[in-house]
Amino acid sequence: MTEVVERKATNIHWHDGDVTRGDRAAMLGHKGVTLWFTGLSGSGKSTVAVAVEKALAARGVLSYRLDGDNIRHGINSNLGFSAEDRQENIRRVGEISRLFADTGVVVLSSFISPYFEDRALVRKMHEDNDLLFMEVFIDCSLEAAESRDPKGLYKKARAGEIRGFTGIDDPYEAPLQPELHLRTDQMTLEDEVEAVIKSLQERGIII
Numbered sequence: 001m002t003e004v005v006e007r008k009a010t011n012i013h014w015h016d017g018d019v020t021r022g023d024r025a026a027m028l029g030h031k032g033v034t035l036w037f038t039g040l041s042g043s044g045k046s047t048v049a050v051a052v053e054k055a056l057a058a059r060g061v062l063s064y065r066l067d068g069d070n071i072r073h074g075i076n077s078n079l080g081f082s083a084e085d086r087q088e089n090i091r092r093v094g095e096i097s098r099l100f101a102d103t104g105v106v107v108l109s110s111f112i113s114p115y116f117e118d119r120a121l122v123r124k125m126h127e128d129n130d131l132l133f134m135e136v137f138i139d140c141s142l143e144a145a146e147s148r149d150p151k152g153l154y155k156k157a158r159a160g161e162i163r164g165f166t167g168i169d170d171p172y173e174a175p176l177q178p179e180l181h182l183r184t185d186q187m188t189l190e191d192e193v194e195a196v197i198k199s200l201q202e203r204g205i206i207i
């Protein structure tokens with residue numbers, strides 16, 4: 001296993017099992033992969049992930065969603081939205097995604113993940129361990145995301161009640177070469193789901 005950050009612990013040893021990733025894929029009938037949904041707040045990451053999860057379940061494919069808002073209630077409840085905290089948030093959920101993908105699950109990870117470097121680290125965690133990783137850019141203009149404002153957060157950010165809000169007074173570095181690019185302000189949800197499923201089929205991840 002490749003390490004992506006400095007490890008503090010010493011005298012620890014990797015312990016292999018007898019059941020392989022291939023064995024697990026054969027049991028499930030599909031491969032594991034992480035689909036990494038990145039985009040502005042309100043761009044549609046959670047909406048697309050929920051719809052893809054449903055479509056996969058209908059095909060008998062085991063998937064699991066990891067969502068920023070949810071994860072920040074639990075394992076990452078000690079992190080805020082500074083660049084350092086977002087980096088640690090993404091590192092931890094990247095590791096969790098990697099573990100789930102190794103089990104054979106189709107992982108649907110939805111995080112704003114605004115920085116190139118943090119997303120590149122998650123890709124590396126997967127690729128260094130021969131795990132499939134697909135960056136899915138959930139692309140939506142700031143104007144459209146702000147007019148949706150499903151949680152009223154843009155309104156609060158504009159009013160100065162939230163500081164460091166992505167897209168308003170905090171950066172979002174758009175992916176340059178995502179495996180999939182979905183313009184949610186120009187496509188229907190049905191077409192977005194179809195594009196994801198097709199892409200998984202084309203890569204031989206699901207039948």
Ligand SMILES: Nc1ncnc2c1ncn2[C@@H]1O[C@H](COP(=O)(O)OS(=O)(=O)O)[C@@H](OP(=O)(O)O)[C@H]1O
Pocket residue numbers: 040041042045046067068069072081085086087089090110111112113114151153162163164165166170
């Ligand atoms: N300052 C600030 N900036 C951006 N988002 C904020 C902020 N404060 C709270 N929220 C809420 O937190 C959700 C984003 O969490 P993430 O873990 O995805 O963020 S990040 O990847 O670490 O940047 C985000 O969820 P989504 O709207 O689903 O993206 C918001 O509900």
Ligand SMILES: Nc1ncnc2c1ncn2[C@@H]1O[C@H](COP(=O)(O)OP(=O)(O)O)[C@@H](O)[C@H]1O
Pocket residue numbers: 039040041042043044045046047048110138148150184185186187188189192
């Ligand atoms: N084509 C589309 N794809 C995804 N979401 C859409 C689309 N059109 C409108 N929406 C709406 O945009 C909002 C996106 O919110 P959400 O999924 O919570 O975004 P995020 O998880 O990125 O913050 C939802 O209210 C959803 O119904």
